Amino acid sequence: MTRSGLSAAWVRLSDTLRFAIWGLLSRPVRSATVVGSLAAGVAAVVLAVGIIRGYGEAAERAAYGVYARSLVIRENVYSLDRYGPPILSDIPRLQDAVEYVDTILAWRTARVSARSDELSGEVDVFGVYGDHRIETGMDVAEGRRLSYEEAGSANRVCLLGQEAAERFFPGGAVGESLSLGGISCEVIGVLEPSQARTSDRFDRAVIAPFTAAARYFQPTEYMAPDEASWMTVVIGPGGDLYDARVSADRALRRARGVPMSRPTPYSYDDPGAPRRAVERERALLGALLSAIAAVSMLAALIGYSGVLMSSINERSREIATRMAIGAHTRQVVRQFFVESLLSGLAGGGLGGLVGIGLCVTLARIWDWEVVIDGQIFLIALALGLGSGAVCGLAPAWRVSTAMPWHVLRQ
Amino acid sequence: MNRVIHASNLNRTFRHGHEQTIALCDVALSIPPASMTVFVGASGSGKSTLLALIGLLDRPDTTSHLEIAGRCALTMSSHDMAEARSELIGFLFQDAKLIERMSVVENVALPLAYRGIDRKTRETRALNWLERVGLASRARLSPCKLSGGERQRAALARAMIAEPKILICDEPTAALDEGRASELNALLRDVASGGTAVLIATHDPAVIERADRAYLLDRGRLAQVHGSEALRERGLQNMAAVWSHRQSAGGV
Numbered sequence: 238m239t240r241s242g243l244s245a246a247w248v249r250l251s252d253t254l255r256f257a258i259w260g261l262l263s264r265p266v267r268s269a270t271v272v273g274s275l276a277a278g279v280a281a282v283v284l285a286v287g288i289i290r291g292y293g294e295a296a297e298r299a300a301y302g303v304y305a306r307s308l309v310i311r312e313n314v315y316s317l318d319r320y321g322p323p324i325l326s327d328i329p330r331l332q333d334a335v336e337y338v339d340t341i342l343a344w345r346t347a348r349v350s351a352r353s354d355e356l357s358g359e360v361d362v363f364g365v366y367g368d369h370r371i372e373t374g375m376d377v378a379e380g381r382r383l384s385y386e387e388a389g390s391a392n393r394v395c396l397l398g399q400e401a402a403e404r405f406f407p408g409g410a411v412g413e414s415l416s417l418g419g420i421s422c423e424v425i426g427v428l429e430p431s432q433a434r435t436s437d438r439f440d441r442a443v444i445a446p447f448t449a450a451a452r453y454f455q456p457t458e459y460m461a462p463d464e465a466s467w468m469t470v471v472i473g474p475g476g477d478l479y480d481a482r483v484s485a486d487r488a489l490r491r492a493r494g495v496p497m498s499r500p501t502p503y504s505y506d507d508p509g510a511p512r513r514a515v516e517r518e519r520a521l522l523g524a525l526l527s528a529i530a531a532v533s534m535l536a537a538l539i540g541y542s543g544v545l546m547s548s549i550n551e552r553s554r555e556i557a558t559r560m561a562i563g564a565h566t567r568q569v570v571r572q573f574f575v576e577s578l579l580s581g582l583a584g585g586g587l588g589g590l591v592g593i594g595l596c597v598t599l600a601r602i603w604d605w606e607v608v609i610d611g612q613i614f615l616i617a618l619a620l621g622l623g624s625g626a627v628c629g630l631a632p633a634w635r636v637s638t639a640m641p642w643h644v645l646r647q
Numbered sequence: 648m649n650r651v652i653h654a655s656n657l658n659r660t661f662r663h664g665h666e667q668t669i670a671l672c673d674v675a676l677s678i679p680p681a682s683m684t685v686f687v688g689a690s691g692s693g694k695s696t697l698l699a700l701i702g703l704l705d706r707p708d709t710t711s712h713l714e715i716a717g718r719c720a721l722t723m724s725s726h727d728m729a730e731a732r733s734e735l736i737g738f739l740f741q742d743a744k745l746i747e748r749m750s751v752v753e754n755v756a757l758p759l760a761y762r763g764i765d766r767k768t769r770e771t772r773a774l775n776w777l778e779r780v781g782l783a784s785r786a787r788l789s790p791c792k793l794s795g796g797e798r799q800r801a802a803l804a805r806a807m808i809a810e811p812k813i814l815i816c817d818e819p820t821a822a823l824d825e826g827r828a829s830e831l832n833a834l835l836r837d838v839a840s841g842g843t844a845v846l847i848a849t850h851d852p853a854v855i856e857r858a859d860r861a862y863l864l865d866r867g868r869l870a871q872v873h874g875s876e877a878l879r880e881r882g883l884q885n886m887a888a889v890w891s892h893r894q895s896a897g898g899v
Contacts, residue, residue: 244765245763248763248764248765248766249763251766252760252766256760259748259749263748264748554744555746558740558744558746559746559757559761560704560729560732561702561704561732561738561744562732562737562738562757562758562761562805562806563729563732563733563758563761563762563809564729564733564761565726565729565730565733565761566725566726566729567726568761638725640704640705640706641704641705642699642702642704642705643705645704645740645744
């Protein structure tokens with residue numbers, strides 16, 4: 238394009254934009270109605286998207302806690318070749334072999350008789366190697382946590398789940414002594430109530446250091462001191478559970494000398510199952526909310542196009558005057574098209590902001606995390622622009638293709 | 648003959664369902680440049696329709712022949728009509744039709760914007776024209792702040808800014824008092840002297856007085872006025888008086 242061509246194009250573009258902005262600003266109430274009607278629909282869509290995303294995150298956490306992104310490794314009890322449970326020395330192997338590992342916890346369980354001054358009964362003891370909060374999702378409600386050193390020691394200290402604490406020590410458990418399998422353990426803390434379905438079991442249980450549990454509390458079937466009932470490999474962001482499963486199996490087979498032709502020595506809880514279940518729930522809610530959002534958007538679009546059409550009709554004499562004084566159809570259509578694009582953009586932007594604001598507010602009320610990123614705002618802007626393009630073109634074209642005289646003499 | 652407008656067998660019929668109204672019937676006329684032509688006639692006689700056809704704001708019936716600056720109006724596409732309006736024709740309406748939310752200077756400059764002329768140049772030219780019509784000091788005001796006469800002068804500046812060959816005026820003085828109408832008439836006369844063919848539909852005797860020629864429209868039929876009788880016969884007494892005065896003064 239020549240310099241004069243570029244200059245002419247620039248004049249055309251700047252004039253079109255200027256006239257379009259002028260058209261919007263010169264009728265502030267009308268423009269606010271146009272923008273507002275579209276913003277309402279876009280906000281409904283953004284809110285629906287936000288809720289679906291927030292629900293997905295919250296439901297995943299509530300239903301599966303950390304297991305939604307973890308690989309749980311146990312002994313494969315169905316294999317004829319028994320290699321025993323995973324052992325503590327597998328932890329560094331797994332850390333090396335599996336990508337995106339966040340942390341690895343080892344657990345050992347036993348059911349033992351417990352006795353306090355008040356009551357006696359049976360409880361599950363969970364010996365943990367690592368930070369139990371990652372897997373339980375429960376911090377201490379009172380007292381203190383197991384320290385890093387204690388978690389790897391045989392110290393006779395323990396944490397009680399909320400129900401277990403109320404059961405054995407109705408007057409307060411911290412600092413009391415609980416006899417577990419005849420071994421006296423100091424209660425150093427009481428856990429918060431569980432938040433996830435998978436953590437319910439810890440409400441009624443005792444958590445102790447792994448080594449203490451291995452030394453003092455034997456399960457029904459004998460286990461060596463370094464053997465774990467299960468290991469939980471927590472995968473960080475960016476990691477893939479299926480890849481992790483393949484890598485872990487390969488590393489453990491190599492360590493045990495089990496060829497790929499033999500059954501795997503360990504079982505891996507199907508990592509896809511929790512996610513698939515959540516996805517199903519999310520899809521159902523998504524369909525419901527999408528339907529509601531679609532109806533809201535449709536209603537908003539009808540309102541928006543109606544106001545836009547009446548706004549353009551109201552200006553039909555102005556359009557005819559412009560054409561009488563030299564405007565071409567394409568110039569008028571371009572101006573009104575850009576005007577509706579701008580109003581669509583403003584409606585999309587405003588709707589996006591309102592929708593995000595509503596998401597944040599509702600997330601606070603419902604205690605959900607909100608996933609807000611640029612994508613959700615881009616969706617809002619695209620919706621607004623699309624609506625402006627679809628709803629603005631037809632009335633602008635209709636008015637500007639009429640013979641100016643017919644409009645002027647009305 | 649040097650002519651900027653030539654029409655023959657010009658017809659315009661409006662259809663409303665099965666009913667049809669003949670607005671113009673077999674009109675023939677030729678208009679030279681640098682002239683002032685008035686069209687008189689009762690309301691509904693077809694004056695405005697004729698000006699709309701000449702101004703390419705409407706299309707004649709297909710049997711018509713209409714040439715504007717040598718271009719056949721009947722074969723023009725909508726784009727060609729817009730192009731021709733932009734290049735050749737200026738409009739001055741009875742109610743000025745200024746765009747209220749733009750300033751006076753922006754209104755005047757608007758036709759140049761549609762011709763792709765940059766903002767600075769068109770503003771300079773608009774200010775020149777406003778100066779010419781005596782509105783330089785009112786350039787930045789909104790049109791609603793102007794009096795009726797000022798609005799018409801601003802509209803005249805807008806019509807003339809693109810230097811059209813034809814200026815079409817539809818009852819430009821109808822809403823003005825005598826003094827303002829006289830000012831506007833003088834400006835129109837100047838425009839005609841400058842080379843533009845000025846066509847005016849009017850009921851105003853003062854406009855007729857300054858015209859080079861007058862046409863009478865009666866129920867869609869056009870006749871050139873050569874004597875005051877034709878006007879008097881149709882109840883246009885004031886115009887007839889003006890015409891008689893002009894004939895006696897040798898003006899027509």
